[in-house]
Amino acid sequence: MTAPRKQRREIVLLRPVPGRTVIHELWAGSKLLIVAGIGVLLTFYPGWVPIAAVALLIVMAAKLARIPRGVLPTIPRWLWVLLVLGGVTAAFAGGDPVMGVGSVELGLGGLLNFLRITALSIVLLGLGGMVSWTTNVAEIAPAVAMLGRPLRPLRIPVNDWAVTLALALRAFPMLIDEFRVLYAARSLRPPEVDRDGRARWRRWAAELIDLLAAAITVALRRADEMGDAITARGGAGQISAAPSRPQRRDWGAFAVVIAVCGVALALELTVLGTSGMRS
Known part of the structure; x- marks a missing residue:
């Protein structure tokens, strides 16, 4: 007797997880501004420290919002195969740093770049998921209208x-x-059997x-x-037309995000950048 096949979890998007947490009650415009700011930061400084800092913010927000693990989709096997194949292919590019295995030197630069890009993609997907899981769709339009108010004089x-x-x-x-x-x-529908390929x-x-x-x-x-x-x-x-504006808790969220991203950027540009130049 074969074991029952495990049911795959589908992607849950644009449907907020029920709850009244501090993350759920943030203004939708604040979430959009935070995501936009983090996106700009990771565009110009896609280093390991900024990526780790943003991942820490996502984990903290998920804990505060009580996001269950069930919202995460099941990763298909073919995606793991593609990731492994991409890592192996990127490893052939070599580059610094170089690791010596006996008399053979292996350049890990290509593999590390591939892992960094993969981590960056996961972090960006996590940002989008957090906004989707904690924001009601009805709150998006008033927030966008509020943020775009300075553009109204330009018609x-x-x-x-x-x-x-x-x-x-x-x-x-x-x-x-x-x-x-x-x-x-x-x-x-019952499958139809075709004898030749043209009919199929x-x-x-x-x-x-x-x-x-x-x-x-x-x-x-x-x-x-x-x-x-x-x-x-x-x-x-x-x-x-619904009233929409930031509250006091939104300024606290801005302060936390700016502090964490600022520290990460400072470490990326000073301590880690200097150590990287010395190596």
Whole structure:
């Protein structure tokens, strides 16, 4: 008797984890500004110390927000294979530092760069996940409208952009659920046996066209329902008209992030940079 196959955890995006923690109650604009600032920092200084500091901030925020491990998706095996293959390929590039194994010298520069880029990607994904798991989608549009207020004298349609962003974020989870239902319904159909390869390719093309037509129909139906709901609630202008501004706890969050990132940047530019030049 074969053991039951372990069910994979799907990706949970744009759906906040229930709770009323200090991270959940932060202003959505503060979270967007923090993510933007950290993104700029890691763009210009993608060193190990800034990456470790941002990872520490993410872990601390996850603890404060009581984010369960169940929100993390199951990593497929093929991704691990690609990571190992990429690490082995990058190791052939060599470079400093060099490690001696007997009479053979191995350059670890390429492998360390690959690991650093991988860690940077994981940290950036963690930042996006924290915003997604602790922020209600309805709070994004007012925050974007508030942040874009200085651009209004330039006649830039900030409110329209905020409404468009909010509707896109609202529609994304719904469309994912609809596509999963379509895929599950397609999987329930009995498989057809084709004797030649040409008939198999024709059947696959016909099924792809059917799935695309069904997906477009579902998207249009969802858009019509969302339009009716927005009209019943007073129009699209109400989406970005909610009062939204930072509170005292937001300034505390800014202070903590600036302090941690500042210390990490100082270490990267002074102590570690000097030791790296000496080596």
